[in-house]
Amino acid sequence: MKTEYENIKRIVASVGGYFGTSYTVEVEFDRGKITWEARGDDFEPGLILQLDIESMNTFREALSKSRILSWKNEYIDPNTLDGTQWSLDIEFDDICIEKSGSNDYPKEWKRFCKVIHKLTGKPFE
Template sequence: MTEYEKIKKIEAYVGGYFGGYYQVEVDLENNSVSWTTGGEGKLEEIVHKNIRLATAKKFLEQLETLDLLNWEEEYVDPGTLDGTQWQVDLVMEDLTITKHGCNCYPEQWGKFRQAISKITGKPFR
């Protein structure tokens, strides 16, 4: 079993002080996805859906290709006070690994966002 196959849940958040936020939970044990967005004067929208086992496996393969477990723990642009914050929690049996940042992103961030958008069917900005 690879380290990626030990991931039970992925929780991802991105949002800014003046903008809206997007929050996603991909539950790989129960093959389900929850997506929440709100802010910017909009009402909160919540979507839940089930995903196929094959979809969940493909998603994990994408995360492994993006080398998500080896991202730095923190990405921060110290010159910016207000901006976009993000966080990714990888929930495993006995631990949760957190990656986060503020106005600074790992090189693979764009492809990670695409993978989240694809599995949820909703934007993740």
């Protein structure tokens, strides 16, 4: 039996703010394709990676440990106007779940960012 994490087809995660650099990563599980890009103050060329099935399964396991499917839909710190916004779209065959935040994060956020960094070798913060 497949777990919910094994049924994820694609994720798109973004983080950044008005100042500084913003990062976006897209993971297409069926194709084993990862796309990472940065926008902002410092130019850094984008990255496209092709991973094997074993690497994709390791990534799925890391996502499971980050508990992304258990996150609330929205995290907002109403006392901070500027700062960092983030979003995470999780696509299945028949549904897309959207999670987002503004200056507030799920407790597993740092773990999730480390998982993305380990996968791409690039910053995601």
